[in-house]
Amino acid sequence: QKEVEQNSGPLSVPEGAIASLNCTYSDRGSQSFFWYRQYSGKSPELIMSIYSNGDKEDGRFTAQLNKASQYVSLLIRDSQPSDSATYLCAGSFSGTYKYIFGTGTRLKVLA
C-alpha cells in the first residue's frame, strides 16, 4: 500500500517567518512529488513540483526531496497571512500518473 503522510497541524508561524511543511512516503518506487495549496472551500492549486533529489526554488517557496530518506518538504520564506491554507503533499508513483495525497497540513500565519 503506497502511502503519503503529513502532520495535520495546525502549524502556526508568525508573519515573516519560515514555514516548514513535511511529508514522508512509503514507496521507494515513487517518481515525483507535488505540493498543492488549498484554501477552505476551494480547489487545490499547484505550488511546486519536484522529481530529483535536492532542492528546487521558486520565489518564496523551496521544495526539498530526499529519496533515500523518503522525505519531501516545502519551505515558505517570509510567510504572509495570505499563505494560511492547507498544504497537500502528493506523490505520483511508478507505472501510474495518479496521485496519492497526504491528509494535508493546515498552516496558520499569524499577523
Add this chain to the structure above:
Amino acid sequence: EAGVTQSPTHLIKTRGQQATLRCSPISGHTSVYWYQQALGLGLQFLLWYDEGEERNRGNFPPRFSGRQFPNYSSELNVNALELEDSALYLCASSFLPSTSWLAKNIQYFGAGTRLSVL
C-alpha cells in the same frame, strides 16, 4: 483559456439515489482524474480516464463508476448513495501525450462538486 470545469457545484441527494457528476478538462487535455475529499480526510483517488479508457481505479466499491467521452469530458456516477458518500468530488486533468515531464505529470483541478447525501 478555460480551466477544468465541473458541474453541478452542489448536489443534494437522498440515500439510495444515484448521482451524476460532470467534468470538462482543460482544452487539449486527454486525461481526467476523479478524487473524493471527505470531511477530515485527504483526497482519495477514485478513477483515471485517458483517451476514453479507464486506466486505473482506486479502492472504492463498484457503485462508483464513470466514463470518458470522445471530447475527453467525463462523468462520475455514484449508485445506491450512502451517507458516507457526502464529500467534495474533485476532477483534474493533464496532457499525457506531451513530451514535457511537467505537462504529463501536473494535474489541474476543477472547483469540485459538493455532494450531500441526506
